[in-house]
Amino acid sequence: MIIDLILLLFLVVSALAAVLMKDLLSTTVILGAYSLIMAIVWTRLNAVDVAFTEASVGAGITTMLIIAALSRTKRMEEDQRSEGIGRNSRRSEFRNFLLFIVAFVTCGILVYGTMDMPDYGDKNAPAQTHVAPRYIEKSYEEAGAINFVTAILANYRGYDTLGETTVIFTAGISVILLLRRKR
Amino acid sequence: MKDNIIVRTISRILIPFIQIYSLYVLAHGDLGPGGGFQGGVIIASSIILYVMVFGIEEGRKRVSEKTCDLLNPSGVLIYAGVGVAALLGGGVYLEYAALPIEPAHLASHLGIYGIEIGVFITVSAVMMTIFFETARHGDD
Amino acid sequence: MEMIELILGKYNYWIYIALMMIGFYATIAKENLIKKIIGLNIFQTAVFLFYISIGKVDGGTAPILWDKAVLYDNPLPHCLMLTGIVVSVSTTAVALALIIKIYKAYGTIEEDKILEMGEEEKTPTPGSWPQGSR
Numbered sequence: 470m471i472i473d474l475i476l477l478l479f480l481v482v483s484a485l486a487a488v489l490m491k492d493l494l495s496t497t498v499i500l501g502a503y504s505l506i507m508a509i510v511w512t513r514l515n516a517v518d519v520a521f522t523e524a525s526v527g528a529g530i531t532t533m534l535i536i537a538a539l540s541r542t543k544r545m546e547e548d549q550r551s552e553g554i555g556r557n558s559r560r561s562e563f564r565n566f567l568l569f570i571v572a573f574v575t576c577g578i579l580v581y582g583t584m585d586m587p588d589y590g591d592k593n594a595p596a597q598t599h600v601a602p603r604y605i606e607k608s609y610e611e612a613g614a615i616n617f618v619t620a621i622l623a624n625y626r627g628y629d630t631l632g633e634t635t636v637i638f639t640a641g642i643s644v645i646l647l648l649r650r651k652r
Numbered sequence: 653m654k655d656n657i658i659v660r661t662i663s664r665i666l667i668p669f670i671q672i673y674s675l676y677v678l679a680h681g682d683l684g685p686g687g688g689f690q691g692g693v694i695i696a697s698s699i700i701l702y703v704m705v706f707g708i709e710e711g712r713k714r715v716s717e718k719t720c721d722l723l724n725p726s727g728v729l730i731y732a733g734v735g736v737a738a739l740l741g742g743g744v745y746l747e748y749a750a751l752p753i754e755p756a757h758l759a760s761h762l763g764i765y766g767i768e769i770g771v772f773i774t775v776s777a778v779m780m781t782i783f784f785e786t787a788r789h790g791d792d
Numbered sequence: 793m794e795m796i797e798l799i800l801g802k803y804n805y806w807i808y809i810a811l812m813m814i815g816f817y818a819t820i821a822k823e824n825l826i827k828k829i830i831g832l833n834i835f836q837t838a839v840f841l842f843y844i845s846i847g848k849v850d851g852g853t854a855p856i857l858w859d860k861a862v863l864y865d866n867p868l869p870h871c872l873m874l875t876g877i878v879v880s881v882s883t884t885a886v887a888l889a890l891i892i893k894i895y896k897a898y899g900t901i902e903e904d905k906i907l908e909m910g911e912e913e914k915t916p917t918p919g920s921w922p923q924g925s926r
Contacts (some may be wrong), residue, residue, distance in 0.1 A: 477807050484811055484834050488818040493826055500830055507837050515854045515865045516844045517685040519873050523837070525693045526881050530779060531833060533700065537786040538826065538888040542895040546824040547902050568821040576813045580806055588801035590850035592863075597849060601866045609857055613761040614682035617855040617867040618874070622687070623764040626871065627746045630767065631731055633875045634774055638728050640882035641778035647889040648785040684856060689878065782885050786892065 476510050491546045493539055501532040518618045663705045670698040681768050682761075688768035692775030700783050708787055720781045727774025734766040804845060811838035823903045825891050829884060836880045840873045 480503065487499045504527030511520035587594035604621055612620035622630050678691035703711035735746040743750025748763035815838055818831025847866035855867035891901060898906050 477804070481807065481811060481814070484814045487830060487834065488814055488822070488827070493824070496827070496830060500833065503834070504837070507841065510841065511844060514844055514848050515852065516847075516870050516873075517854050517856075518687070518690075519840070519844060519870050519877070521685045521690050522693075522874055522877050523840075525690055525697070526877055527833075527837065529697050530693060530881055531884055533783065534786060534885055534888055535826065535830070537783070537788070538892055540788045541786075541892050542826070542901050546822075546827060565821050569817065571820070572813045572817040575816065576809055579809045579812070583802055583805045583809070584798075586802070586805065589804055589845065590848055592849055594846075596846050596869075597866050601868050604867060605855070605864050611760070612764070613757055614764060615857045616682050616684060617857070617864070618685075618870045619682045619687055619764065619768075621867055621871040622874065623682075623767050624748065624760060627767065629875060630771065631728075631735070631746075633878050634728050634731055634771055636879055636882050637778050638724060638774055640885050641724055641781050643886045644782050644785050644889045647886075647893055650789075689874070786885075786889065 473510070473513060476506060476513070479506055480510065491548070493544055493546055494536070497532055497535045497539070500535070501528050504528040504531065518616070659705055663701055667698050667702055670701070671695055674698070678768060678772050682764060688771030689775055692772045693779060695772075696776045696779035696783070699780055703783070703787070708784070708789065711784070715780060715784075717784075720777055720784070723773055723777035724781060725774075727770045727772065727777070729770075730773065731767055731770035734763060734770070738763075805842070808838055808842045808845065811841070814838075825894070825901045825903060826888075828903075829887050829891070832887075833880065833884060836876070840876055843869045843873055 483499050483503045483506070487496045487503060490496045490499070504523060507527065508520045508524040511517075511523065587596075591597075604617060604625065608617050608620045609615065612624040614620040614624070674691045674694035677686040677694060678688060681687035681691075699711065699715060702714070734751075737752075738747045738750050739745055741750035741752050746763075748760040749756065751759045751763055753759045753762055812835055815831045815833070815835030819828050819835060822828055822831065847869035849863055849865055852863040852865040853861045855865050855870065894906070895901050898909055900906060900909075
């Protein structure tokens with residue numbers, strides 16, 4: 470449990486650092502570290518398929534994409550307060566404070582919402598008792614796969630995976646339409 | 653990075669092993685963690701490593717634009733094709749028990765493999781396409 | 793006493809909500825467009841963490857068939873969040889392509905400067921684009 474707490478503390482600190490820095494290249498590298506620690510946290514929670522995907526996609530593809538976009542635009546974020554003369558700078562600070570209050574109120578509402586939730590790791594929570602036992606018991610006979618997650622993705626919920634593949638294909642087409650150079 | 657001999661030598665040795673590992677992850681999708689999506693991303697990473705070390709023109713000679721354009725929709729077509737084959741066999745869309753394969757418990761297994769291959773092809777082609785389009789060319 | 797039980801049972805949900813709010817604040821309050829996309833990414837991975845923690849069972853093992861296992865974790869949130877990660881990377885890719893086009897058209901990626909430039913030009917006439925884009 471101590472290791473879990475240390476990993477979560479690292480996550481919060483690196484997320485804060487990524488948001489507050491001005492040099493966007495350093496932010497991207499910290500985002501890569503954040504994705505990797507998130508994959509380790511998911512392995513501690515026994516979600517091995519998801520951790521595999523996040524380690525390959527989050528720490529690999531997303532970091533590479535943001536660096537490629539940075540190489541074609543600006544690297545440094547501009548200071549929000551240096552341009553304003555008097556009136557502009559005060560308005561920007563007031564706006565940031567107001568948005569911070571909005572985030573704080575949303576946090577409060579969400580914490581109030583978790584008061585009714587079952588405890589962490591509860592065996593009799595409603596999430597564990599409705600449809601999951603059927604997937605766990607009958608998965609090998611009906612789907613023929615040892616990995617339950619693959620059996621659900623490809624057999625019980627195969628239509629959702631078709632939609633997910635179409636979403637990736639659409640993203641590829643959109644990037645081609647936006648950025649391809651004509652000869 | 654063409655002048656850096658350590659990076660060039662190591663990536664020349666490592667890239668075939670990365671590609672074999674991605675095929676291993678695809679094939680063992682239902683025996684352990686893995687599957688089509690993870691394998692597709694790993695094989696795209698190997699091509700991205702090659703382009704980063706040797707330059708984008710070298711990369712374009714290996715994976716031409718026409719190859720990527722042809723592979724992009726083929727995965728989705730294979731996936732939908734498995735569903736249509738189930739329709740032709742007499743069941744509903746994507747019902748593996750209706751596929752025309754003799755031993756009944758093998759039909760679901762082979763249906764899952766067909767789907768994973770479809771996802772693998774599309775994901776790898778799209779990740780390579782996105783990288784080639786967003787990367788900076790020499791005269792940009 | 794029941795306050796301590798409450799905190800021990802639910803403290804991890806509160807840490808995940810704190811992570812979500814860091815990402816949410818970065819999305820709405822920062823003005824650089826790439827910083828907004830980074831905040832969106834942090835928000836999305838924190839939401840996936842929240843869902844996967846719902847599926848954890850005390851004493852359960854990974855959801856792969858094993859003859860020595862007594863109790864398994866719930867495999868359903870893993871499957872749903874896998875689709876979520878895929879959608880997240882697709883969204884990031886298209887958003888970054890749009891940001892590259894915006895930089896070519898306006899010359900800057902700070903949101904307030906883009907809005908100022910948009911107001912100065914009023915509506916473009918049909919058949920013409922703002923300032924020299926390809």
